[in-house]
Amino acid sequence: DAKTTQPPSMDCAEGRAANLPCNHSTISGNEYVYWYRQIHSQGPQYIIHGLKNNETNEMASLIITEDRKSSTLILPHATLRDTAVYYCIVRPPFGNEKLTFGTGTRLTIIP
Amino acid sequence: EAEVAQSPRYKITEKSQAVAFWCDPISGHATLYWYRQILGQGPELLVQFQDESVVDDSQLPKDRFSAERLKGVDSTLKIQPAELGDSAMYLCASSLGTPPGELFFGEGSRLTVL
Numbered sequence: 001d002a003k004t005t006q007p008p009s010m011d012c013a014e015g016r017a018a019n020l021p022c023n024h025s026t027i028s029g030n031e032y033v034y035w036y037r038q039i040h041s042q043g044p045q046y047i048i049h050g051l052k053n054n055e056t057n058e059m060a061s062l063i064i065t066e067d068r069k070s071s072t073l074i075l076p077h078a079t080l081r082d083t084a085v086y087y088c089i090v091r092p093p094f095g096n097e098k099l100t101f102g103t104g105t106r107l108t109i110i111p
Numbered sequence: 112e113a114e115v116a117q118s119p120r121y122k123i124t125e126k127s128q129a130v131a132f133w134c135d136p137i138s139g140h141a142t143l144y145w146y147r148q149i150l151g152q153g154p155e156l157l158v159q160f161q162d163e164s165v166v167d168d169s170q171l172p173k174d175r176f177s178a179e180r181l182k183g184v185d186s187t188l189k190i191q192p193a194e195l196g197d198s199a200m201y202l203c204a205s206s207l208g209t210p211p212g213e214l215f216f217g218e219g220s221r222l223t224v225l
Binding site: 032036041042043044045046049087091093094096097098099100101102103104 | 115141142144146151152153154155156159161166167202204206208209210211212213214215216217218219221
């Protein structure tokens with residue numbers, strides 16, 4: 001059963017911020033939100049994760065709502081290389097838990 | 112930067128033949144995962160190892176699929192006999208097994224069964 005809901009596809013103009021939403025209304029108190037992306041014909045790549053505070057790293061920012069029922073991944077200045085499928089996953093942070101992927105959002109960056 | 116190595120990158124085989132995939136995780140990573148990804152879908156876990164022990168193989172079709180990680184380092188996934196529906200990308204991932212448990216994926220092995 002899917003624990004997250006994402007739009008199937010989105011477009012974003014090159015150089016603009018890409019905002020990818022994710023709904024996870026049944027998230028448990030100890031579950032983190034993880035984001036991965038998969039560029040065509042490559043393995044998934046970790047982007048960022050968070051519990052309840054907003055997080056930022058060199059790749060992206062993660063904004064989690066106060067009730068933790070939804071989140072947004074922000075790519076601040078999208079480039080053509082950001083074209084990929086983006087997966088939002090909720091998971092306990094015990095270290096050896098599997099990742100359960102949905103179908104993700106196919107993000108296309110438009111030149 | 113350390114990477115998860117997989118081979119072969121591509122494999123074409125005829126149905127009923129045997130096929131094997133190999134994965135070498137990042138050094139020191141105790142947890143190893145095999146995923147299968149059918150075109151247009153997200154990856155699906157087939158089997159998870161903690162060191163040399165199987166932790167989860169509930170989605171592994173055990174009548175034709177087998178996986179081993181004998182010394183707790185590299186791993187092999189075998190399919191015998193291959194069926195048309197096995198055509199997919201087979202992805203290997205590894206993690207330290209400690210929080211936050213980030214998974215590192217290899218490039219995958221793409222299987223085509225004719």
